[in-house]
Amino acid sequence: MAFIFMSAHAVTQLTIMLLLVASSESDTCDGNMGFPGRPGIPGVPGTDGKDGAKGERGHPGDDAVPVIGPKGDPGIHGLPGRPGQKGDEGLQGSPGDNGKKGERGVYTGVDAPNQHFVFSYKKSPRTQRVLPDNLIIFEIPLISGEDDVLDSEGFFNVKIAGMYYISYHISSSSSACLKIQVGKEEKVRFCDSPGMIMVTAGSVLLPLKADDKVSIQTTAPSSIFSRDTDCTFTGFLLFPD
Template identity: 35%
Template sequence: MELSFPNNAHAIAKTLHEFDMDIRSLDEDDSHRLLQRLADFSECVTVTMLGCGVLQVSVLLLLPCLVALQSCPSGGIPGMPGIPGSPGLDGRHGPKGEKGDPGKTGLHGPAVGQKGEKGDPGERGKMGKMGRSGVPGPAGTPGLPGPLGEPGEGGGAVGVSAFTVRRRSELRPERGEPISFPTALTNTNDHFNLQTSKFECQISGTYYFAYHASSASRNLCVNLMLDGVTLAGFCDHLVNNNPQQVSSGGLAVYVKKGQRVWLETDGSNGMFVKSGQGDSVFSGFLFSF
């Protein structure tokens, strides 16, 4: 069925606005109310019923037209609502937001955690630099004596110096000269020179020198000399006209290597013996280095 209404475009627009322009969502009662309102307008509005409760509206402002109302070919009951469609795709990521404020400082954890299990030994490292020498330790106890060494080559005794020389003469010694002792009874390392009758020191140390002299018919004074300096003098004088006497003397003295020691007399030079009636001897030996 078609109806013609007065032309009034402004009233049509207002009416459509009241129905929110969403004509496709109107039910059948709302559609009839809309048609009653549109009947008051003089402009031509075409309204077509497309199925049950669905309207199609077109407004023609320039040309007159008719309003057609077509009822639903069947008066059936509206169908059930359709199944909801599947969810749409996710939209695009929005722009990155601004950096937020720093959060509050959390509570401090324990200062030291629980002790873990002992790990495997690591590889041996490189040898470090040699350290400084330490303080010398105390002397240890003496060790046991070692075995005897093999016999060495022959030679003079080392660190030994000793001599004993003899005089047997009817000649009196010269005053102020070394007394001659031509015969060596002991002369280790030949430190006593029989040619000069002087002991020539080869090892510095303390020596003990002694003499025993036989005299007859005269007084006897014997001086022990060191490089021309008198170290000590010993004298023996006749007593009760005894023609044969023996005098002796001795002392210890430090002698350096290269120095010389000998005996000599002064004016009292009664050192005299007949053959087979006595000897005079001069001895010396090193006893301390």
């Protein structure tokens, strides 16, 4: 008994032919169609075909133009960084401008160094005949450091406003008629004429302002004697404004 071997492809074609023959025979028997047969077994997939020819090279694309978009919103602030190391000490700067003058202070009754002021001068030792409305000049300071309190004309220039006690002591050989004056305003006057050498004195409390000028002047011809005795001009601040 001989066996016939067939490929899968041949078996598939033979199956299709038998179905066609069976279908044609059923049409001839009694004119009735038979039941359709079962589908055949799918064939085995064929092998891949060969690679096709290489296609033509495409045309180059258009040059791209970079587009810059709008600026984004600021991001959230990051955490503070660590403090850096301390740098070297810099050079000392030049002095700054003077500040504005401060407001006037209020007297509180508390002692402070700038609330004290006193001066005392005496005349040089000589006899002097002084005509009316002339200053008595006191040249020699009795308190150290007070050389510039009286100017060369004999005026006491007020630096600190406040209430002052002003006094003089004058030796005279005949008469001494004097007044204490602030600027051009006479405050008080005194006169003594005993006809012999004597000492006369006068004093007054005065409210004075800064830059006032206080002087001792004559009101009548006076003979000021300071050869064997002293003549003094004294003042001190009782309390400032």
